Amino acid sequence: MIELGVFGGGSWATALVKILTDNKLIVNWYLRRPEQAQAIQETGRNPDYLNFVTLNTEYLRCSSQKSEVAQKSNLLLFAVPSGELPKLLADFDANWAQDKVILSAIKGTVGDEHEIPSIFLAKQLGIPNNLQGILAGPCHAEEIGHRKKTYLTIGAIDTDLQQLLRECFSGDYLDIRLSTDIIGIECAAIYKNVVGLVCGMAKGLHYGDNFLAVLVSNALAELADVLQHMGSDAEILNSSYAGDLLVTAYSVHSRNRLFGEMIGRGYSVDKAKGSMHMVAEGYGATRGLYENTRNFPIGLPVLQTAYRVLFRHMPVVTEFKLLEQKLK
Structure with a gap:
């Protein structure tokens, strides 16, 4: 047994x-x-x-x-x-x-x-x-x-x-x-936590559902590009990829979304981390994915926004104004 x-x-x-x-x-x-x-x-x-x-x-x-x-x-x-x-x-x-x-x-x-x-x-x-x-x-x-x-x-x-x-x-x-597709599913599970953080930031900054829909659409396109460059031939609309991203982006249970929301409301990174009873994996995942993809010949504005806010300590309001111009 x-x-x-x-x-x-x-x-x-x-x-x-x-x-x-x-x-x-x-x-x-x-x-x-x-x-x-x-x-x-x-x-x-x-x-x-x-x-x-x-x-x-x-x-x-x-x-x-x-x-x-x-x-x-x-x-x-x-x-x-x-x-x-x-x-x-x-x-x-x-x-x-x-x-x-x-x-x-x-x-x-x-x-x-x-x-x-x-x-x-x-x-x-x-x-x-x-x-x-x-x-x-x-x-x-x-x-x-x-x-x-x-x-x-x-x-x-x-x-x-x-x-x-x-x-x-x-x-x-x-x-x-x-x-x-072990690597593809794992990468999607990591990337979706970054997206959850950025969606939370948007909520904390009082962006609405219209903006969030565009943000998530662009995040899905980014995920497809990342997976392709990591050697995965995943069908991105499969629930194992897009579904995992969507539930983290929208769910009230998402600790990454909550962490991002605190950042959007003006919390420092340290204060947001100290307020969490559970680990928000998207924080470390942001740095990890940024380092793993920094030499890819593709634009990843959603990931880069998270990285600049969390690790370059750039103002979240300023970064989202820049992000608005990069979304398609």
Whole structure:
């Protein structure tokens, strides 16, 4: 019987653990803080994230020991913020992952080299292509917690692995889409967080729906250009790409949109970050994608606006006036 090891204790990890335990799969769950692990095991609720969700503890084994979780499991799922992944793997023995399926549900660039999560994991753990997969949206953890109709995307090169993962994550409110475009889906999942930030900035600056529609249309075109230059032949209007971007751009559940809105209202970057209970992946993703695309022979005004506001500390009002002139 398959046992899954889950690494990460936030909302996204909690939602995924809910799916897996609802499907009566054994989940060995690594939680960095022992008190969080104990509370979840005893109550079936994560006291810090999605605490309205009840987890089936019959199938749950919480632990604050990485080695215990990794060695007991034959599929390892990483669902931590991208900035936490290098620290998580710093004392992670690659032998713990040998001959195991590695699944990434991370939505940001990783490390000083701003690497795509699947590439970083493959290098750190020595994963062959046929044992690697990714999990993406379009979805928000909160709606999974409330069992609202959700579409998940599973990316894997190996078709047998695709089917195995589909069985793990299927449910009566879940529709699973399969793809072999690992890099394309990951890039889209990273880029959409940047778009969420910029849409939030627009809201904070009191732009209306008319402007937002043009902004998002241009963001979709930018995403298509980025994916093409990264070697993906994705059909951009597929829900795994455009759908993921749209839900982050418009949803009230989008933490990136909230972060951007605070910037638009005049918060400093540090004050906005300090006000967030959860990580807004779009902040780091903005720098990562900017560095990865800066030499591409294409214009990316939405991404560049986010970068200039967040990392060059340019006035958000001024940058949006410039952006208005670049949108098509």
